[in-house]
Amino acid sequence: MPVLCSSCAEKRAVLKRPKTGHSLCKECFFWAFEEEVHQTIVAAKLFKPGETVGIAASGGKDSTVLAHVMKLLNERYNYGLELMLLSVDEGITGYRDDSLETVKRNQQQYELPLKIVSYEELYGWTMDAIVKQVGLKNNCTFCGVFRRQALDRGAIMLKVDKICTGHNADDVAETVLMNVLRGDIARLRRCTAISTSSEGEGVVPRCKPLKYAYEKEIVLYAYFKKLDYFSTECIYSPNAYRGYARTFLKDLESVRSSSIMDIIHSGENLSVREGIKMPVQGTCSRCGYISSQALCKSCVLLEGLNRGLPKLGIGKHHRLHDKILSQQPLTEKEERKLKSVEF
Amino acid sequence: MCQVEEDYRDELESVDVPSISKKCVKCKEASAAVVIRAGDAYCRVCFKEYFIHKFRAMLGKNRLIFPGEKVLLAVSGGPSSCSMLNQVKEGLSQNAHKKLRFRPGIIYIDEGGAVGQSVEERRRTVAELQGVFRATGFLFYVVPLEQVLNLPSSVVASAPAPPEHLSSAYKAAVDRFIQSDGSSCLTPQDKGQTSLPEVHESQTQVLQQLIASAKTLTAKQDLLNTLRQHLLVHTARTEGYSKLMLGDNCTRLAVKLLTSISLGRGAQLAQDTGFSDSRYGDIISVRPMRDYSAKEIAYYNHLFNVPSVFIPSLDTKTADKASVQRLTESFVIKLQADFPSTVSTIYRTGEKLQTARLSSSTADHCDRCLLCMCALDTAVEEASALQATLISEQLSQTTSPGATRTTTPRPNRAPVEPESSAPTGQCCSSGGQEHCGRAESGGGCCSSAKGPEMTNLRSLLCYSCQLTIKDMSSVEHLPQYILSEARRRQRRSQMREEISEFLLDGVDEGV
Ligand SMILES: [Zn+2]
Ligand SMILES: [Zn+2]
Ligand SMILES: [Zn+2]
Ligand SMILES: [Zn+2]
Ligand SMILES: [Zn+2]
Numbered sequence: 001m002p003v004l005c006s007s008c009a010e011k012r013a014v015l016k017r018p019k020t021g022h023s024l025c026k027e028c029f030f031w032a033f034e035e036e037v038h039q040t041i042v043a044a045k046l047f048k049p050g051e052t053v054g055i056a057a058s059g060g061k062d063s064t065v066l067a068h069v070m071k072l073l074n075e076r077y078n079y080g081l082e083l084m085l086l087s088v089d090e091g092i093t094g095y096r097d098d099s100l101e102t103v104k105r106n107q108q109q110y111e112l113p114l115k116i117v118s119y120e121e122l123y124g125w126t127m128d129a130i131v132k133q134v135g136l137k138n139n140c141t142f143c144g145v146f147r148r149q150a151l152d153r154g155a156i157m158l159k160v161d162k163i164c165t166g167h168n169a170d171d172v173a174e175t176v177l178m179n180v181l182r183g184d185i186a187r188l189r190r191c192t193a194i195s196t197s198s199e200g201e202g203v204v205p206r207c208k209p210l211k212y213a214y215e216k217e218i219v220l221y222a223y224f225k226k227l228d229y230f231s232t233e234c235i236y237s238p239n240a241y242r243g244y245a246r247t248f249l250k251d252l253e254s255v256r257s258s259s260i261m262d263i264i265h266s267g268e269n270l271s272v273r274e275g276i277k278m279p280v281q282g283t284c285s286r287c288g289y290i291s292s293q294a295l296c297k298s299c300v301l302l303e304g305l306n307r308g309l310p311k312l313g314i315g316k317h318h319r320l321h322d323k324i325l326s327q328q329p330l331t332e333k334e335e336r337k338l339k340s341v342e343f
Numbered sequence: 344m345c346q347v348e349e350d351y352r353d354e355l356e357s358v359d360v361p362s363i364s365k366k367c368v369k370c371k372e373a374s375a376a377v378v379i380r381a382g383d384a385y386c387r388v389c390f391k392e393y394f395i396h397k398f399r400a401m402l403g404k405n406r407l408i409f410p411g412e413k414v415l416l417a418v419s420g421g422p423s424s425c426s427m428l429n430q431v432k433e434g435l436s437q438n439a440h441k442k443l444r445f446r447p448g449i450i451y452i453d454e455g456g457a458v459g460q461s462v463e464e465r466r467r468t469v470a471e472l473q474g475v476f477r478a479t480g481f482l483f484y485v486v487p488l489e490q491v492l493n494l495p496s497s498v499v500a501s502a503p504a505p506p507e508h509l510s511s512a513y514k515a516a517v518d519r520f521i522q523s524d525g526s527s528c529l530t531p532q533d534k535g536q537t538s539l540p541e542v543h544e545s546q547t548q549v550l551q552q553l554i555a556s557a558k559t560l561t562a563k564q565d566l567l568n569t570l571r572q573h574l575l576v577h578t579a580r581t582e583g584y585s586k587l588m589l590g591d592n593c594t595r596l597a598v599k600l601l602t603s604i605s606l607g608r609g610a611q612l613a614q615d616t617g618f619s620d621s622r623y624g625d626i627i628s629v630r631p632m633r634d635y636s637a638k639e640i641a642y643y644n645h646l647f648n649v650p651s652v653f654i655p656s657l658d659t660k661t662a663d664k665a666s667v668q669r670l671t672e673s674f675v676i677k678l679q680a681d682f683p684s685t686v687s688t689i690y691r692t693g694e695k696l697q698t699a700r701l702s703s704s705t706a707d708h709c710d711r712c713l714l715c716m717c718a719l720d721t722a723v724e725e726a727s728a729l730q731a732t733l734i735s736e737q738l739s740q741t742t743s744p745g746a747t748r749t750t751t752p753r754p755n756r757a758p759v760e761p762e763s764s765a766p767t768g769q770c771c772s773s774g775g776q777e778h779c780g781r782a783e784s785g786g787g788c789c790s791s792a793k794g795p796e797m798t799n800l801r802s803l804l805c806y807s808c809q810l811t812i813k814d815m816s817s818v819e820h821l822p823q824y825i826l827s828e829a830r831r832r833q834r835r836s837q838m839r840e841e842i843s844e845f846l847l848d849g850v851d852e853g854v
Contacts, residue, residue, distance in 0.1 A: 009741050019732075022739035032738040039734050044726035180604060181678070183688040185695045194726055212731035248674050252605055255667050256561055258732070258810065259605055265728040265806055266609025269720050273613075273697040 007032065014224075018216040018257060026224050033221050037209050038073050044194045046207045047162065049080035054160035054204075056151055057085040057106065057114070059099030062166030064106060064229040065218050066210055070164065071110050084158060085110075088150045089118035090143055091126025099230040106228070117154035119146055123298075125305055133305060145297045149289060155204040167208040170215040170249065173263040178245040185272060192267035203290050214260060309335065369393070377642045380683075387646060394635075394643050398430040399441060401631045405618050408586055408629065410444035415584040416481075417575055418449050420472055420652035424590025426640045427632050429649045431588075432479050445586075449476050449483035450578055452571050456489050456547040457554050458655055471652050486578055489546040491570045496828040498573045499713055553820040554657075560666035562814035564657050565606070569714050569808075570822075576623045587628040591616075594637035594679075596630070597689035602671040607807040610720035616693045622716045636686060712805035713829055720806050729806060799833055 003013040005025035013023035017032075024032065040046075047053060055070055057063045067085060074081050087103045100116065107114040120126050123146060130142050155163050172192060179188035190196075195207035210218065222229055252259040283289065284296035291297065303309075309330075323330060366384070367373045373386030385393060402408055416431060418424040434443030451472055455465035469485055476483040557563040579587050591599065596616045603615045614620045620628040632640070644651060658665060663673045679685040710719050723730050800818055801809050812818060818826070839846070 006740055007738070017735075017739055020735050020739045022736075024739060028739075032735070035738055036731065036734055040726060040731065043730065176604065177601075180601060180689060180692050181685065183692045185692060188692070212728065212735075244678060248670075251664060251670055251674070252667060255664055255670055256559070256810070258607075259667070261728045261732050262607035262807070262810065263604055265607045265720075266604045266612075268727055269610035269806075270612065271610075271697055273695050 015220055018220075019214045019261075021257065029220070029224070033213070033217060034069055034072060034076075036212065037069050038077060040194070040212055041073065041079075041209050044207070046164070046195060046209060047079055047081055050082075051080075051161040052082040052084070052159065054084055054086040054115075054151075054155045054158060054163045055112075056163055056165045057087045057103045058166070059087075059102035059106070059230040060166070061218055061222050061227075061229045062168055062171075062210060062215075064102070064227050065222050065225075066164065066166040067106055067110055067112070068225065068227055070209065071112065084113040084115065084160065086151060086154050086158065086160070086163065087114060087116045088147050088154065089116050089120075090147065091119050091128055093128055102228060102230040109228075113158075115154055115158050117150050117157070119150065122146075122150055122153055123302055125302075130305065133308075142301055145301055149296075149298050152204050152289070160204060163204050163206045164209050165206060166210055168210045168213050168215050168218055169260050169264060172208070172211055172267070173260045174242065174245045174249050176263050176267040177249060178241045181245060182241055188267070188270065189272055192264060212261070212264070376646065379636070379639050379642065390643070391647065394639070395430065395433055397634055398427075398631060399434060399443070401618075401634055402443070402629075405629070407619055407627065408445050412445045412586060413448065413582075413584040414445045414586040414588055415448050415450050415575075415579045415582070416588045417590065418451050418472075418476075419590065420451065420468070420654040421590070422640050422644050422649075422651045423592045423595065423632055423635075423637070425475065425651040426635075426644055426649055427588065427590040428475075428479060429644075429647070430631075432481075447481050447588075448582065448584060449479070449481050450575060451476070451483070451485050452574055453485060453487045454567065454571065454654075454656070456487060456542065456550050457567055458657055458659075459551075460655065462542075468652060468654060475650050475652070484578060484582065486574060487542045488567075488570065488574065489542050489550050491574045492546060492549055492822050494573060494577050494822065494824040496824045496831070498577045498824060499716065499828045500831075549820070553822070556817050556820045557811070557815050559814045560658060560661065561606075561668065562811045564666055564668050565807075565811045566815075567657060569811075572715075573824075576626045579626045585626060587626055589628055589630050590632050591630045592632045592635045592637055592640055593690050594675075594686050596633055596693065597686040598668075598672045598675045600689055600693045601675060602668050603807075605667050605671055607810060608717075608805075611715065611717040611805070611807070612693060613697045614717055617697075622711075633690075712808050713800070713803040713825065713832070714808040714811070715805060717805055719804075721802075721804075721809070800829055803829055803832055 003023045005011045005013045005028050006022045007024055007028035011025035011027070014026050015029055016023050017029065053070070055063065055067050057067055067083075070081075070083055073079065074083060085103060085107055087100060089100060103114065103116075106112075118126075127143055134142065151163055175191040176188065179185075179191055194211050195205060197205055221227075249260065249263070252263075256262070281290050281292055284291040284299055285294055286299045287296060289296045289298065293300075295303075365374055367375050367386035367389050368384055369389035369392075370386060373388065375384035376387045377390050378384045379390075408414060416424070416428055418428050428449065431443065431447050434441075435447070437443070451469075453465055453469060455468065460468070465487075473483075473485065554563055554566065557566050575587055579585070600612060600616045603609070603612050608615060614622050616630075618630055618633060620630075643649065658669045661669055664670050675685060675689070711717065712719055721729065723733065800812060804812060
């Protein structure tokens with residue numbers, strides 16, 4: 001006997017919601033999914049009418065669904081937003097070419113302007129070139145740091161007021177776990193925030209409209225909507241911590257499906273003891289980007305790449321920042337330490 | 344897409360095997376007997392000194408236990424709490440300067456009935472523990488968990504506020520203690536309790552029904568923890584103890600911290616894992632073993648013949664994924680094997696957290712969870728995980744057929760109560776067949792059989808305890824003291840609603 005949709009009680013259910021366990025028909029699921037994103041946007045007051053919003057588009061499932069839903073809700077509820085797609089080309093042969101094709105198709109489908117910023121034009125280095133120098137082990141440090149800034153720079157070029165990213169509930173829960181495992185209390189406190197206000201010069205406020213959407217529901221949504229996306233696992237292996245946190249989260253979800261939301265609830269309700277030192281956010285003295293050090297991470301990484309000392313940005317070498325800033329030569333011992341890289 | 348969105352400064356510290364020097368790092372003479380952390384090799388004598396010092400330092404630093412105070416040691420029989428017992432014994436027999444000055448008692452909660460041990464097995468375990476306890480000369484209580492069924496509501500009702508413990512008060516207490524010579528209060532006047540209180544088979548059955556009504560092991564374990572906690576606090580109170588000493592070690596607390604996060608207990612983390620926990624008001628729990636790793640304790644117990652007893656628990660011999668608690672434990676232990684800094688890093692994270700709302704008015708218990716007694720974290724805030732979950736549940740169910748499309752639910756409406764609003768009968772579908780009562784009440788289904796209690800219980804619980812109750816087929820097996828306190832709280836809030844228009848702002852008589 002076919003199961004009836006628990007929402008309309010008329011049509012036949014085609015899926016069981018991973019988030020609530022309810023059986024829903026296609027239309028009711030679409031409605032629920034979209035409505036939940038809308039409620040999130042309204043409740044968290046993510047946008048103001050008249051704003052220009054850049055959707056960080058990677059061609060992956062999260063950003064493809066995000067672009068689709070943002071476009072749809074903007075029209076359904078008259079948000080009055082100017083939407084555009086913002087993409088970063090890291091310069092990874094094969095991987096990026098394909099996903100950028102997807103983004104370009106999305107652009108045509110949704111009739112949204114698209115801006116692609118490349119690592120090459122921003123930093124003078126493609127990821128492929130970086131990998132050649134730093135090896136596979138540390139490249140994710142580079143692509144993470146560079147992408148964050150690249151989006152900001154692209155957003156500024158496009159005169160965008162806000163960037164929204166495709167981070168979903170799984171990502172947020174995973175980050176909570178990861179920050180606990182790393183003992184990173186500052187990030188633990190920040191990571192459940194749905195939006196960041198402008199943190200300084202050159203940083204565009206960001207938000208996560210899919211913060212409460214389960215990854216599995218995003219896939220279901222894309223599947224039934226027949227949305228075109230590129231399956232994007234970074235071809236370079238993810239960071240060790242995130243890998244552990246991710247596996248753990250998947251296991252937790254299989255034991256209790258509400259775990260993802262439960263962890264976010266935990267994260268939202270944590271409070272940090274008074275008197276715990278938090279890193280002071282300043283700005284990079286070279287490029288003006290936010291940084292808790294004299295030089296921002298990306299400038300340090302770049303300096304390392306340009307000087308042929310790739311390890312510079314990977315370990316803790318804060319005390320060398322002053323030297324780099326004042327263009328002083330490094331000692332032989334320092335050079336040796338920063339050169340060796342394990343592949 | 345690469346998932347690294349933020350820069351992370353340092354990578355995981357992976358296992359590196361240090362070159363173990365054969366000499367003790369402390370005295371540099373005797374040969375090393377144990378290596379506790381990378382590079383720290385101790386000889387027998389220095390290790391003992393280090394271990395004992397750490398215990399006293401932890402108590403000294405926190406200054407929570409007053410001289411002459413009655414302290415109840417919760418001993419489960421495991422290595423950690425048995426080691427704690429041993430430390431207290433050591434501390435009391437030290438010379439005057441280093442001597443611990445409180446009056447200890449021991450409590451063992453026999454959970455055999457809940458985990459399915461036979462009467463004979465339980466008797467044997469208890470006998471073994473009694474031997475250990477008698478050797479200390481301390482007063483001890485062996486309490487079967489079945490006694491939780493007879494607790495008074497006062498356990499979960501308002502508790503007297505903890506006395507204001509200022510450092511000056513502490514000093515005064517020390518002085519008073521020294522003047523009075525202190526010796527009199529240290530000798531246990533009463534003899535230890537020798538016979539195990541009789542447990543009726545029917546009581547064990549009731550307890551087992553209660554545990555069985557939780558459909559997941561996660562909920563069973565959570566429920567058992569809550570019941571044990573209530574029984575510990577109640578016994579401390581009736582026997583005149585003001586502190587409860589728990590044996591949680593650093594490894595255990597790291598697991599507990601991650602478990603709490605996974606179970607939605609973020610707001611209660613500091614109480615769940617901190618040095619002291621004052622959620623019960625007059626009875627304060629302390630965790631003096633929190634700085635020791637499980638490994639250190641194992642070494643110490645082994646080297647100095649500290650006895651411990653194996654006690655089976657609900658998750659003994661279960662698979663890794665049997666429950667959230669079990670999964671988290673095996674995750675942490677495995678990660679610790681690869682990255683030796685795992686436990687200490689998680690533990691340090693906990694050190695930096697605090698309880699969200701330091702509820703100063705302990706008389707006002709309306710905002711405390713009926714089960715875990717922590718401040719409620721369920722105020723539905725705009726754009727929160729809780730609100731998002733409620734919206735998801737609401738949007739996935741029929742409200743009135745056809746109406747879904749036209750009315751957009753307002754984000755700031757009252758929180759929905761799925762059990763009461765679901766005509767599809769959440770409780771039936773969630774497996775409460777045996778209590779469904781369909782035959783008798785005819786079509787009334789569970790919503791009526793379960794009564795208003797199940798529905799309204801949720802509003803009295805914190806986020807995480809709601810999850811536990813949600814995993815239960817019925818709440819009717821909950822002990823009477825919980826149910827009657829629930830009814831009392833409900834009546835109070837109903838009363839307050841009725842007279843709300845006459846109440847002036849800022850006046851709260853408590854519930
Ligand atoms: Zn439907
Ligand atoms: Zn990468
Ligand atoms: Zn910079
Ligand atoms: Zn020594
Ligand atoms: Zn609770």
